[in-house]
Amino acid sequence: MKRLLATTTAAALSLAMFATGCGVAADETAATVDGTDISTRTIGELAESSEILKNLQIAATSRDGVVNAEAARAALGQVVQVRAIEAFVERFGDGVTEADRAAAEAISTGATDEAFASLTTDYLAANNALTRLSDSLADMAPEEARSELFRWTHRSIGATHCIEAALVDGAAAEQFGAAVGTDAPLADIDAEAIEFTPLTDGEECHAEAVLTGFVTPIRNAPIGSWYSEEITVQGMTYTMFVKKGSEEATSLDNPATVELIDGIMSSGQTTQFLQFAAVSQARVAIDPRYGTWNVDLGAVDSPLRPTFPAASASNEPSLEDLLGAA
Incomplete structure (x- = not known):
């Protein structure tokens, strides 16, 4: 991720x-x-x-x-x-x-x-x-622990969105929108000609639990074409551009969900994630x-x-x- x-x-x-x-x-x-x-x-x-x-x-x-x-x-x-x-x-x-x-x-x-x-x-x-x-969870087998943590938190993990995304300052939003058109990949945009902050490295798949602050435009974005919406990040207003390739419901059959849960447990952040879920x-x-x-x-x-x-x-x-x- x-x-x-x-x-x-x-x-x-x-x-x-x-x-x-x-x-x-x-x-x-x-x-x-x-x-x-x-x-x-x-x-x-x-x-x-x-x-x-x-x-x-x-x-x-x-x-x-x-x-x-x-x-x-x-x-x-x-x-x-x-x-x-x-x-x-x-x-x-x-x-x-x-x-x-x-x-x-x-x-x-x-x-x-x-x-x-x-x-x-x-x-x-x-x-x-x-x-x-x-x-x-430490007393359980790995698969049992993963299943239990998912049972406790699946409503907070949310759907998985596979996206390309960037933040663009207001003045450059129109120029950026014209450059990406309907479905141009982010890699094709000349970063020297248009100032923007890439949020992904190509298309990446993430569960909603790690998209805090960006969830609304990602949820609103249609699949297959660029979508833009104004958001506020640390008191600054930007236009967020999102191109969503797919959206998948939360499930232990979803690799992004499994990666998130396993990453939380291995990093020692389980209690913090349970706070967030609660x-x-x-x-x-x-x-x-x-x-x-x-x-x-x-x-x-x-x-x-x-x-x-x-x-x-x-x-x-x-x-x-x-x-x-x-």
């Missing part, structure tokens, strides 16, 4: 631990994860924690006594991730045990906020259970006043149609604005 795998695996396997905080009078349901409710009060307390505000580089609440909505979304995203891992180990393992929690509590986090310290303990305990599930497979429902759940990034995006007042004392609305509090 050549260039594209190298550039995207780290993003696919990362599970960032943020901090957040906030205080809301009403105790409604902010989100539901695999049947477990997350209250607005929990999110409010987390969104006011100094750890989350520091991580987001927010010096203080947006207005005196009012919680920053960006911090609330970060808090909600973090709680969703933790609850998703808890549900995952309950479904496929023996859940979070008292021993997992005791081991987590024995680790000093240095958190100054009770709400954030509690969330950190929940995360560490769930991760202990996830590590135990991962370690159980979050991406979770059934998540977010109160739309907070935003929308981005399953590819495992985070809460801003609401598409904010309901906060136009005249605000800050650029970012408060959580009370979003929830319609008086």
Whole structure:
């Protein structure tokens, strides 16, 4: 798995631990994860924690006594991730045990906020259970271990797409599109005449699990001809060009799926991949006043149609604005 795998695996396997905080009078349901409710009060307390505000580089609440909505979304995203891992180990393992929690509590986090310290303990305990599930594969024969890991994660691995792909800066997109036409191979494009960043070395086949950040245009691309769509990568907007040769459902008969699973186990990244799978497979429902759940990034995006007042004392609305509090 050549260039594209190298550039995207780290993003696919990362599970960032943020901090957040906030205080809301009403105790409604902010989100539901695999049947477990997350209250607005929990999110409010987390969104006011100094750890989350520091991580987001927010010096203080947006207005005196009012919680920053960006911090609330970060808090909600973090709680969703933790609850998703808890549900995952309950479904496929023996859940979070008292021993997992005791081991987590024995680790000093240095958190100054009770709400954030509690969330950190929940995360560490769930991760202990996830590590135990991962370690159980070592006691199995190779084919059995591959089959089990596939059973746990196949919904996250996704379909396999065989593609050629490139990123093109906006100014050169029209020129690049004219050069590739309908089906010209990437190798025929003069890199000195047109500036672009190849994401593949010829046609490569990858499962969706390693295509984080690029999945949407790849899914949208028809088979057999070049397709383009604007995407944002690390804050920069590019036009992504994709030519998809084929698309195949996830299966252990699929060589790309087997290569991915075997590569994860041999690299010692099984626990990290299970974290990714737990979050991406979770059934998540977010109160739309907070935003929308981005399953590819495992985070809460801003609401598409904010309901906060136009005249605000800050650029970012408060959580009370979003929830319609008086």
